[in-house]
Amino acid sequence: MDAQPTKLRIEPLLWLLFSAGGGVAAFFIPIHLFILGIAAPLGLTKATDYASATAFLAFPIVRFYLFVLCSLPLFHAAHRIRYTLYDGLQIKHLNEVIAACCYGGAVLGTVIAGYLLWSFQ
């Protein structure tokens, strides 16, 4: 806790991703769950079949939005799972491995989401 000279720290970046991911997940995922999971099966909305839903992907802004929606919550989950494993299971000595797996998984998921959204025709 003693004041040390400021070095390049990754914690603020990880926390920003965590926090942004939590915000995105909390605000937007319920909307998608409602539209696709409740409203569409009950016939409350029009045009939610596969063809019309994917037609939205013609808009670059939609692709970007979906990319953010996939990526940020992955970093949120990675951060939370990392600390749950680290503190919950008391496996401090595996910290580097856990961090690499969690954030690595989030990076991998982000790359896959980006690739799929980019290459979707």
Add this chain to the structure above:
Amino acid sequence: MADTIKLEISRYSPETDAAPHFQSFEVPFRRDWVVLDALNYIKDKQDGSLTYRWSCRMGICGSCGMLVNGEPKLTCATFLADYAPASIRVEPLRNFPIVRDLVIAMNDFMRKFQKMKPWLIRKEEKPVSEGEYLQTPEQLDAYKQFSMCINCMLCYAACPVYGLDPLFAGPAAIALAQRYNLDSRDQGAKDRFPVLSQHDAIWGCTFVGECTRVCPKHVDPAGAIQQYKLTAALDWVKSVVMPWGGK
């Protein structure tokens, strides 16, 4: 309802005991008694060697914090009637070294408090003749909640991160730093930044939120820490985007 209630109290004497053990006491059950009343009854009538801290018995001195059935509580505000007829287990606060019976050592806590520079820092003090530093009700509201802390240490006993990492600055100390950072009369936020923006301070917190849940004064230490994380993260963004900016 029974006219007595059983208390199982953690006893520890460093001269004779290798580890704390429980001792049972039967005390009269009275609806208007709190756990502290029962402890005082035991000390007066049954065992004068029982050791614990207390002072005001009205939830303002912050001395009588203990674990009641495993939960950090101010014993002066915890009624026997809420637990009766079951017995009540009283232990010293978790995560601290035990001095004797229910008394814990608070040296670490006090040291962490001092590190936060919990006083008004001014670049230049104005002379007394110019009067006091004025503050609007809105400026008071910005930090008032965090100033309600009574240093009872319940949040430290509740915090699993402090339990795992004794170097962690802990909830109350960070909330106190934020209490001064948010005070319109204070100009010391930059002095506190290097202490707060550390792995052992705000970044150590994993936002379990137990500190806020157990706080008897409804301070929100978890909120203070998250607030400061945002401040520090934005400062970090600024230092990445504008490395020449300086502080």
